Every structure is written in C-alpha cells, then in structure tokens.
Amino acid sequence: MSDTKFNKLIIQVSLQNFSFCVKNQITDEITFFKSLPINSLASIENQLETIFNQNEMLHVTYDDILVLHDNNLNTFVPDVYFNEQHLGSYLQYNTKVFATDFFTHDDLELQKMKNVYVPYVIFNNFFIDQFGEFTYKHINTTLLEYVLNETKNENNIVVHAHINKDHFELIVSQKGNLLLFNSFEIHTPEDLIYYILFSYEQLKLNPEKTAIHLFGTIEKYDSNFEIVYNYIRNVNISDAKVKIIPFNTETNELQKHFILLHS
DSSP, rough: OOBBBEEEEEEEEEEEEEEEEEEEEETTTTEEEEEOOOOOOOOOOOHHHHHHHGGGGGGGGGGGEEEEEEOOOEEEEGGGGOOOGGGHHTTTTTTTOOOOOOOOOEEEEEEEEEEEOOOOOOHHHHHHHHHHOOEEHHHHHHHHHHHHHHHTTTTTTTTEEEEEEEEEEEEEEEEEEEEEEEEOOOSSSHHHHHHHHHHHHHHHHTTTSSSSEESSSOOOOOOHHHHHHHHHOOEEEEOOOOOEESSOOOOOHHTHHHHHHTO
C-alpha cells in the first residue's frame, strides 16, 4: 500500500452516488476526483466491494479521511434546545423516522447549534472495515459552514441555493449568522422558484435588491437558472473555486460536487 503525505481523502455517499476526491492539505489542491453511480435497489455492500476493488486511490494511506453523508434526513437545533438523549424527536416532524434508526449529530461551535441527522450506517460499517478510523459528517454541516464562512464579512442579507437533481437547500445569512436553512423537494423549475419566492416573502426580502447565489447542479441559462433570473434581479452562479490539478473531468461535473470539493 502506497503512502502520500499530507493528503486527505473525502468521500461523499448517497443512495445514488459514490464520489470521492483527494486533497493536498498543504497546497489545498484537488489531485484526484471520481464519481460513480449507486443502485439503491441492489446490494450496497457488493457495489462498495466492486468500487474499492477497481479504484486503487481508495487503498492509499491518508493523513485524514472524511465521509460526507448526503441525504435530507437532518435538522439544525440551537444548543439551548439540544438534548442528546432525544435526537430522534428533532427529526420526527420533518422526516419519516423509525425506532431502529441510528441518530447522531455534528457540532457547529461557532453557530452554537447541532446538526441532528440519520447517517448511512451501511456505508459507515463498510468503511470501518476498510479504513479503521475516519471522520464523518452530514453534507449539510459542511454546506452551512462553507456558506457562513463566505458571508461572515457581508453586511447585507445573502441568499444561497444549493441545487440538486430532485431537491435544493436554501440558506439565508447575514454577517455569518444563519437566518434560514431549509431543504425543498423539487421536480420542475417552477417548484424551485416557488420555494425561493415564498422564502423571500416570508423573510420580507426584495427580489429586486437581495441577490441569490446558485451552486451545485446548475449551469448558466439552463431551465432552473432561467426561471430564477426571470424573477430575481441579481442571480449569480458560484464557481467551484478550488485548485485542481488538471485531470479529465467536465466543469459541470465538478459543480455538482461543489460541497465535496470544498470540504
């Protein structure tokens, strides 16, 4: 097994995809990236075995390994309302939970709150056998940390929308403080703009003045961008501003994995 100094392996798992990248923690450069489909109707363990057997970069020794669990089975809870003995109760009103579910939480110290979520135990168990020790988080923890860090010096209210294929996360912040976080299921561009405008209305934001930053699975002049641009004056697409050692990956594929690459 080869050894690479100062490299970090970051893996993003969902029931649709297994994606991973390697980041040099000294230069902050992405030196490797790959994304593979997952079939949720087939054996996850067998698919993981195949992925690991066919990808030698997953067998390198890394200084740090981070696993991001990508699902919408999470909710943010202020520290003053948090009780570790009742994790499931925080999720029961916004997602379907079962008594057999395993619950955990991430600590967002600067924001004085927790992200309570259901991780994919099947992935974690496999990774324990492969790596031994590793760190795992919910992807929305990393998403929120990134957005709040980006807006910490911004006096105006800022809106971010992280677009996925069938859902999106909306984050509203000011001076690095969270004003709103919500996840919405979408099937059409009309779904997207409905939830965005509804949130603008609830927070009394003016679409003529308050800009929105889009990132994730979106490109300039695609149907989602066009409909947002029709209703909000200032619309920006946030580029994946990461240092990438040249490799054969399309830009839009990198945009889809914005959070993975910024972890």
